[in-house]
Amino acid sequence: MSLLRLDGVTRTYDMGHIRVQALRGVSMTVDEGEFVAIVGPSGSGKTTMMSILGCLDRPSSGRYEIAANDVGALSDDALAKIRSRTIGFVFQSYNLLPGTTAIENVATPLLYQGVGRKERHDRATAALEQLGLGERLTHEPTELSGGEQQRVAIARALVTNPAVLLADEPTGNLPVKQGLEVMALFQALNKAGRTVVLITHNPDVAEVATRRIHLLDGLVVEEERRAA
DSSP states (O other), X not given: OEEEEEEEEEEEEEOSSOEEEEEEEEEEEEETTOEEEEEOOTTSSHHHHHHHHTTSSOOSEEEEEETTEEGGGSOHHHHHHHHHHTEEEEETTOOOOTTOXXXXXXXXXXXXXXXXXXXXXXXXXXXXXXXXXXXXXXXXXXXSOHXXXXXXXXXXXXXXXXXXXXXXXXXXXXXXXXXXXXXXXXXXXXXXXXXXXXXXSOHHHHTTSSEEEEEETTEEEEEEEOOO
């Protein structure tokens, strides 16, 4: 079943004296349980694609559906609810709260959902333990390595049990070894049934995905699957 569906999606930005076409009629689907990498160089439209897939922006034309909901027809409040409950975001820069423990960082999305304190604590603990951070619950970001910080960020994305993980250059700030560990983690989560969409400029990072969609100048120019 298709979890994400784009049909002829365009996105044009009005820069005053010029109009920039970031996406020029993109059509694609992501099925439940897939691991899809969207690959392309700088300026290919990846960032715009991430914003639309994550319901941070709306198409200029075309149709985007997430979990059978037409994003273009949703109110801002409805979009915010989808972002908080359906999508788990993982960013290159981790975006952890400074001076706050790992467990507090992971529990934060549940606070905004009105989840009680004990349940927040229990779910955040379980998410961190799942990612091998059971001994780091009370550590702050400055006490963690880059790879550990990214795992905390992934735990935070997972704690709401989202339908899809949307990862934007998740290894961009990591040394090679830690980057490989993070990508192995995404593979393990996908094998456990989690849908993962990865945005990256790095073809080597994209190799771990089961399907790769190549963007260039706002268009899908190639699609390939990893050999079994």
